[in-house]
Amino acid sequence: MSVELGKPDRGSVPVHVVDRQTWPEVASRLPKADARWLQTLGFVGAPDSHALLPGADGQLAAVWAGVATASHPWALAALPKNLPVGAYHLAGEVCGGLVLEASAAAMSWELGAYRFDLYKAAKREPARLVLPGSKAAEHGLLLAAAIASTRDLVNTPAEHMGPAHLAEVAKLVARQHGATFKQTVGDKLLGAGFPAVHAVGRAAASDRAPRLIELHWGKPKHPRLSLIGKGVCFDTGGLDIKSADGMRQMKKDMGGAAHVLGLAQLVMALQLPVRLQVLIPAVENAIAGNAYRPGDVYKTRKGLHIEIGNTDAEGRVILCDALAYAAESQPALMIDMATLTGAARVALGPQLPALFCRDIGQARALVDRGLALHDPLWHMPLWAPYHGGIESEIADIVNTGAGPMGGAISAALFLEDFVPADQEWLHLDLYAWNSSSRPGRPVGGEAQSLRTLIAYLEDRFGAGTGSGNDMGSGIGQPAPGAARRARP
Numbered sequence: 001m002s003v004e005l006g007k008p009d010r011g012s013v014p015v016h017v018v019d020r021q022t023w024p025e026v027a028s029r030l031p032k033a034d035a036r037w038l039q040t041l042g043f044v045g046a047p048d049s050h051a052l053l054p055g056a057d058g059q060l061a062a063v064w065a066g067v068a069t070a071s072h073p074w075a076l077a078a079l080p081k082n083l084p085v086g087a088y089h090l091a092g093e094v095c096g097g098l099v100l101e102a103s104a105a106a107m108s109w110e111l112g113a114y115r116f117d118l119y120k121a122a123k124r125e126p127a128r129l130v131l132p133g134s135k136a137a138e139h140g141l142l143l144a145a146a147i148a149s150t151r152d153l154v155n156t157p158a159e160h161m162g163p164a165h166l167a168e169v170a171k172l173v174a175r176q177h178g179a180t181f182k183q184t185v186g187d188k189l190l191g192a193g194f195p196a197v198h199a200v201g202r203a204a205a206s207d208r209a210p211r212l213i214e215l216h217w218g219k220p221k222h223p224r225l226s227l228i229g230k231g232v233c234f235d236t237g238g239l240d241i242k243s244a245d246g247m248r249q250m251k252k253d254m255g256g257a258a259h260v261l262g263l264a265q266l267v268m269a270l271q272l273p274v275r276l277q278v279l280i281p282a283v284e285n286a287i288a289g290n291a292y293r294p295g296d297v298y299k300t301r302k303g304l305h306i307e308i309g310n311t312d313a314e315g316r317v318i319l320c321d322a323l324a325y326a327a328e329s330q331p332a333l334m335i336d337m338a339t340l341t342g343a344a345r346v347a348l349g350p351q352l353p354a355l356f357c358r359d360i361g362q363a364r365a366l367v368d369r370g371l372a373l374h375d376p377l378w379h380m381p382l383w384a385p386y387h388g389g390i391e392s393e394i395a396d397i398v399n400t401g402a403g404p405m406g407g408a409i410s411a412a413l414f415l416e417d418f419v420p421a422d423q424e425w426l427h428l429d430l431y432a433w434n435s436s437s438r439p440g441r442p443v444g445g446e447a448q449s450l451r452t453l454i455a456y457l458e459d460r461f462g463a464g465t466g467s468g469n470d471m472g473s474g475i476g477q478p479a480p481g482a483a484r485r486a487r488p
């Protein structure tokens, strides 16, 4: 942890925070020599910029840091890896500087220090921030821990993050929060009614057998919440093999599973009054003599027959059984998350997960919430007239669309057929990856829309806690990085 809650150490360096708007006023109140020095460095309070202020003794006396706003979630993210190693604290309102919102301060610093260091040690340790303990600061650290564990799972190569590893991580998360864990593995999937999960995963090596991972938590009296995540630990494309370029990042095809585990950790740590069910169909989309084939038809859990138009459209195949199973217990809300289609990336690029939802008002409210939290997602339509494109000559539906257009919608419509009409449901087609680096968000695995979703869930199910980021809900035992400790 690079953020500690408590009293600053002696010798810890104050960090003064300003934004561009307040900087001129603040600068006018500073001792002349300090103002002149900061002017020499060109410091004007721009977001992600900082300046070091030496004391008369040549030691580091203070840091000035620019932020976009006092509650920006990435406010301090540029500092931990760029400030000299040592301890820092926030100076507060000296000379009219900004007082940062504690949750944003804690999260941005902690994630500013994030690095995937499983195989390569960091060249230097990050600077440390000591913050006064508060519910808000704890909330920020919880968010950071969930995001870091989501990233770690995505970043871990398929060799060390196969279906069995993913199950171990889920088991650890369950143990940490008193949830129950269950998995249905290999041929047992057939007897248990998950034939589509079995079909996709059956070509994998026996120690990487397909499985349905389940986690249950909460009290029976509370409303049910189902989280379903695509857990394709590696996507070769199957017999419809991907190109080398297309396959290169496919360790991240369990990004949906990583997200639901991250979200579940938050739901449980915040003790949301829900009865939580997490479902992860975990498979490797591999190539072998017993691989499922283009043209095959499988009867799914729901009874619908699906034709395989392309073995690379495997996500919707494994998810259809999991969605049907989740719907059987009629949850108040079902959310699935998946790195489902390249088409969603063509439409929205890497930063914007596509949100599909039958209730347009609800979708728009989520989009607004995401924008407000700087954790965006974008609404796309479940456009029923395109359903014809996924109808099959020999089965009920086929896992490819009529042509190359609207691929994210075809995939979402396929999933929709497994969700009863009156069932509330959100589907997120996401990238789970930063393709370029920003402060706090290095290239590699990323948690997307997690903060937006937990804020929504806190508002909806929490005991009247307001914005979700203002805390108030009892924070249970924080489980910082349960999954981080589950490294192979």
Ligand code: BES
Pocket: 235, 253, 310, 312, 313, 314, 315, 339, 340, 341, 342, 343, 345, 399, 400, 401, 407, 430, 431
């Ligand atoms: N895992 C991929 C989708 C993907 C690719 C997500 C790249 C993020 C980045 C998925 O299983 C897939 O391959 N989908 C195909 C479907 C097609 C064959 C109908 C796609 O999107 O090309």
Ligand code: ZN
Pocket: 235, 237, 285, 311, 312, 313, 314, 315
């Ligand atoms: Zn695929």
Ligand code: ZN
Pocket: 232, 235, 253, 312, 314, 315, 339, 340
């Ligand atoms: Zn895939």
